Amino acid sequence: MAFNQIIDNIDLLLTILPEVVKSAITQYPDHTNLYEIVLDVGRYPEARFKGNQIVRLSENKIRYEDIDYVVSRIGFFTADNRAGIEGTLHRISAIRNRQGKIIGLTLRIGRAIQGTIEVIRDIVNLGKSILVVGPPGMGKTTKLREISRVMSDELKKRVIIVDTSNEIGGDGDIPHPGIGGARRMQVSHPNRQHAVMIEAVENHMPEVIVIDEIGTEEEAAASRTIAERGVTLVATAHGNTIENLMKNPTLSDLVGGIQSVTLSDEEARRRGTQKAILERKGPPTFSIIVEMRDMHTLAIYKEVSDTIDKLLLGKKVSPEIRVFDEEGKVTVTQQEIEVSFEEEYRHYETDKPKDEKVTAIFPYAVNRNRLERAIHSIDVPAIVVNNLDEANIVVTTKLQAKNDSRFVQKVADMNLSLHVIKSNTSSQITKFLRYIFKVYTDNEMKDEEALREINDVIENVIKTNKHKDAAPSSPYTRRLQHNFAAEKGFYTETIGDEPNRFVRVYPEHTE
Known part of the structure; x- marks a missing residue:
């Protein structure tokens, strides 16, 4: 349009x-x-x-x-x-x-420019938290204003704008009609923005909070707290690119936070990295980042967790680039291939591996020694075989599968399960084995334990019709539990002070 x-x-x-x-x-x-x-x-x-x-x-x-x-x-x-x-x-x-x-x-x-978010309307409709970054004068605040209107008037969400400088909703006590039916909370002093953000959630029960210019550590922490409570965030932040946010110690928490980790010799060899590496601390506050490169060009990062992890590993990322003209015509010039864990090893659909106690794996253009070391390292019931006839799983690289279609067809004709990994590295081989044999990391096991606990709490609330508390946990675990309870239709809040903060679950329909 x-x-x-x-x-x-x-x-x-x-x-x-x-x-x-x-x-x-x-x-x-x-x-x-x-x-x-x-x-x-x-x-x-x-x-x-x-x-x-x-x-x-x-x-x-x-x-x-x-x-x-x-x-x-x-x-x-x-x-x-x-x-x-x-x-x-x-x-x-x-x-x-x-x-x-x-x-x-x-x-x-x-x-107020109606139609300015049509280029990202599909992303807004997802209902996920969105962070907009870019140089000054690119129209970030204009987009926030229009997103507020669309979410309130068209998506029927309860939207509250925390308007520190009155740029989104305009000057005066009556908000500008450009924000539609969204409500606006003014901020008496810039230093109080983080406090008003929390006040908005605690007092007015919004589904969406809109904030312009997150720039302090307190505001970043408030954003994480709001996200933990299951409220959608739409905001701008100081920084031109996603890399700027990663390097900014004040705002890096918005993308999960960055920490230095020292690996053991064995783990470093397994990963094929140095012992001292940078890793993401936890889940990002925002699910999607929109990077405004100029007035008519946007870079869309739809999977922020995956993007940050790749950048920390020194890998290149390829966001979706959307270019739009004054008539609203959108051209996608570069498409990021979003890869889920299952898709990362692109399973060519044939029959499942044969139901045998030991899985026989045939490596094609995959290092045999690395595969054997990975099997031994994570202790899975598998052996490496020399012939296709002896195998019930075949693993090869993405490049090899692309260049050797005859081999791919041969595997399909033999009714074997073919798995394609990105590259012939120890880390990719290990991920492939973990996926095949469902071997979970410590963090994944902790996630399952946290969800089981909150499910038990919910069952107790249903029986007694009274609120119930989960055990004290980390911000990441609390966020998982908040989201799980919200999907079940229960209202939750975080109680207490660190490190003893915990999730409290209330009966259904409790306000």
């Missing part, structure tokens, strides 16, 4: 400008590409348009009187030196001298 732009009463913005600046702006009848006006004492006034076009508005330099003229016609400036015009989305930011006097103003044109 074509974008339907609603320019937010630019006439109201013109009324607060000095006459010489106002006259110059009115000479440009099409204000669609105007995004800010800059007024600095002792310098020429400028209008900045999309495409890095800068226009001098007057040959007269700005005076203190001009700045005072504008300031006297707008609301007061908050602690972050921002003000607005009631009922609009325009933002006025102040520059002060050392004595606190305002000597410069940046007037950002605010717009």
Whole structure:
């Protein structure tokens, strides 16, 4: 669809400008590409348009009187030196001298643009937590505003916007219609954003929380707490790319957190890595990351966990690239192949392995010694055979399967099960064996134990019709338990202080 732009009463913005600046702006009848006006004492006034076009508005330099003229016609400036015009989305930011006097103003044109999220509408419809990153001026806040409207009005979600600078919902007590039916909580001071985020969840029972500019450790921690409670998050964060977030110690928790781990000699050999490696601490707060590379190009990371793990291993990632024009036509120029654990070893559907006590594996273009070491290491009932006739499972690499279709057909004709791994490495071979023989890691076993516990708690709640507490657990475990209970239709909350925080489950329909 074509974008339907609603320019937010630019006439109201013109009324607060000095006459010489106002006259110059009115000479440009099409204000669609105007995004800010800059007024600095002792310098020429400028209008900045999309495409890095800068226009001098007057040959007269700005005076203190001009700045005072504008300031006297707008609301007061908050602690972050921002003000607005009631009922609009325009933002006025102040520059002060050392004595606190305002000597410069940046007037950002605010717009509500319906249709701007059609390029990611399918992602919004998934109902997963979305983080939008990108350079300033790319339209991140505009997208948040439109996502808020669509989720509230079209998807019928209970949406609350935590609006620290009033950029999403506009200035004044009555929110701008651009956010639709979403509710808006204003923030008295930027330092209180994290507290208002938690307050919104505890007091108003939203299904979706929308936040602009997550930038502190407290806000990142609040985001994780909200995600643990099963509330969907839609937010922007300081950082141009996903790699920026990983390297930022304050915000890396949004993508799971990064930690240094020292492996044993045996584990390092098994993985084929150095002993000291970087790993993700836990699950990311956000399921999907949208990276705005320019005004018309988005990179979509649909599996954040997998993306972070690959980047930490030094591997290249290939996000889905969506390019859209002014008419809303979308072109996908690069498609990421999303690979689940089962799909990673692309099982060519033939019959299942023969029901035998010991599984005979025939490696084709896969290192035999590595396969034997992996079998011994994880202690599975398998042997490596030399001939296809002796095998009931065949394993080969992705490249080999692609280049040798005759062999693939031969395996299918013999009614054997063929598994394809990405590469001929110890780690890929080990993953293949774990999948085939359902050998779980310690973390996977802990996950199962946590889910069994919360299921027992839910059964107890059903019997007694009273709330019941699970045992104290880690943030990751609590998040699993919150999600499990939510799927069963139960309301939960996190109680207590670390390290003794736990999940409490309430009877159905408890508010």
